[in-house]
Amino acid sequence: MSPGVLVVDDEPLARLAIVRLLREDPQLRLLGECGDGASAVRAIAQLRPDLVFLDIQMPAMTGLDVIAAVGEARMPATVFVTAYEQYAVRAFEANAVDYLVKPFSRERFAATVQRAKLRLAAQAGLGSQILQALDALRQKHDHLQRIPVRDGEEVVLIAVEDIVWIKANRNTVQIHAGGRVHELRETLSALAARLDPRDFARVHRSAIVNVRRVRSIQPWFNGYHVVTMDDGQRLRMSRYQHESFLRLATVRGDE
Known part of the structure; x- marks a missing residue:
């Protein structure tokens, strides 16, 4: 069976251009098209495409959020x-990742599709080259303002200021916000790197707290401390997290 393709772009004209060119290729099957990130997440889970054309700049939920x-x-x-993001193009070129710059020519599209077919034949998904390009992009982006998480069939966008604390759970994290717990498939270290260090601090190897949501810090024993969050959650602070402790105390003293 020929590879299935999903097109994701919030601009109707750009989406139409990609769809038209894909339909001219008998070796590819167009599975569908999406105009926003949330519907793209659902479509990827439901349609299981082999290849996705993914727009980076989309409102509410970007390609990286997807x-x-x-x-x-x-x-x-x-x-x-x-x-228009030149740094994105440089990141892709440096890591030999397939990309299209809008507007694109028919020749450029054909060359990109041909490379994509070769990757599919080699069964290459988001390999190390793409992950390196994504890391480069993330370093250029501002700190996260909202975090997309799955909630059944929907995608919920959690405002970072609503987060109370985050717990590591193997290769996922549990985000405590708004009286609920949301699971995200990302390591704690990777998520911490995307959060503003002025607002979030690691108090333990398996826990990050929102410094603005700390109610109190109390000494415990053997150099440990207990951090109480404004939702009543109590977390033990590692004795090796002295810098976090000092910063937390300073923030509370300034409020």
């Missing part, structure tokens, strides 16, 4: 579509 919600390990082979 990958975070799906999970890098589960993401199909991907061609990134970008309109």
